[in-house]
Amino acid sequence: MKTLVLCIDRDNDLGRKTDMDSPVIGREENLRAAEKLALADPEDSDVNCMFSAIATFDRLGEDAEIVTICGSDEIGPVSDKIIAEKLDEVIDKIKPDSAILVTDGEEDEYILPIIESRLKVDAVKRVVVKQSKTLEGTYYLISRFMEDEKMQRKFMLPIALVLFFWGLSAILGSPAWGFATVLIVLGLYLMARVFHLQGFARSLGKEVYAGLRSGKISLFANLLSLFIMLSAVVSAYNMVSTVEPAPHGAFEYTIMFMDEIVWWFVLSVMISAAGRFTDVYFKEKKVLWGYVILPFSLIAFGLLLSASLDVLIKISINGEPIQSLFTMPFLTTIIEGVLIAFIGTVLYHIAEDMYGEEEMQKS
Known part of the structure; x- marks a missing residue:
């Protein structure tokens, strides 16, 4: 029974920050990749996941293999399709009987179905980083949260839009219009997130820009x-x-x-x-x-x-x-x-x- 210790980097932090290609197969290659990512961004949660996956692999012994698979920074159907294709490639090459998923727990509901449709998942290990509970630590975490590009797009953008339109409506003396605009903007944003329209909007913007230039x-x-x-x-x-x-x-x-x-x-x-x-x-x-x-x-x-x-x-x-x-x-x-x-x-x-x-x- 061969067990695959699997670490998934859905948004391709490893590829973007270290220029390494996935899948990364083998203990030595994963250790080298984890060290490069740690040097590039010591605070990335994927660093802890990769080291935890290596530790899990060491405990399992010889009848196991460790693999890290990266997706794409276009999180959603694009990244999940890439993960599925690379997972198929790994399964064909290694032929494991089951898998242990090591994850930071952020997006398990998206990753698990992809793996379970191809492999029996024996366990899911969620890596939680210990943090200081002091006021300074909380302030630091909030500041890091605001600097993270993924968090900015997911949470800061809608909050910024709400505050902007509400403030503008207050200046213009039309709070009712401001409230209606906020609801419309939030509704459009949520629809874009639910139906994964970010990629479409991005490609449409590029097409319009290219059309204007040419x-x-x-x-x-x-x-x-x-x-x-x-x-x-x-x-x-x-x-x-x-x-x-x-x-x-x-x-x-x-x-x-x-x-x-x-x-x-x-x-x-x-x-x-x-x-x-x-x-x-x-x-x-x-x-x-x-x-x-x-x-x-x-x-x-x-x-x-x-x-x-x-x-x-x-x-x-x-x-x-x-x-x-x-x-x-x-x-x-x-x-x-x-x-x-x-x-x-x-x-x-x-x-x-x-x-x-x-x-x-x-x-």
Whole structure:
């Protein structure tokens, strides 16, 4: 029975502070890594975990192996995926029968399921560092807590945002607005934490910055599309909320709202697609044929949906009979939509014959 003594560094402190790669396998390698991390940051809790793992390994004797696995500073799905991949690599190489997890106890609920899905966990050893309980020690711990980047992002950032917006609202004499803003900001922050949107927000910010530096047409096209959609939503809401006579229920409000924004939605998507098409054409000298056909599909979609919504409005709100389906304007609009979609399909197949199926699929 071979036991794996496992130390997990979920946020990759070892890699960031010592430039060492994981997995770190073997007692000597782990001792060297722990010493390097201790010299780089003596107050890092991972130092104590690694030394405790080495001590546990020494007590187990020969029928054991010690491994330290690091994740990523992008804590969440990214780091956990890296840990899972490296753990699979270690299991394939060492072939242990069970594991003992040595941890500082901070994020056991995230790490344990990854390990237990692959290995039988015999024990979990939590390393707690003894601290002085004097006032000076407490002050020191708080100051270190405030300097820790992980703690800053998790706890200090939301507190700072709350204090900032509350103070700003007090200066402006609008405490009610300040309280509402605090709730909104905290709600958005908690949603970002729950759904792990930090990585998405970071990549989006990098994309926007890169777009501004390189003058990407798609960036400005997307911003214009977003502005048009927001304006359309606000305008449609104002129209629906003041319409006379008032609709009877949520269904009527919904179809009226959709009828107001359908063509603005079509326009927004076309502008966004045009920006993407332009960027790819000038940067890669490639024609995105799928985007060329897109206007036909969007216009057909707009015609069919708007005609259907108009009929629903007549039947559910104006009380007109079902025969509204067979009026000439409705049938004409439906036929136009089908014809435009048919033309788009024919053009796509013509382009496919001219440029080849492989080239079309790439676009």
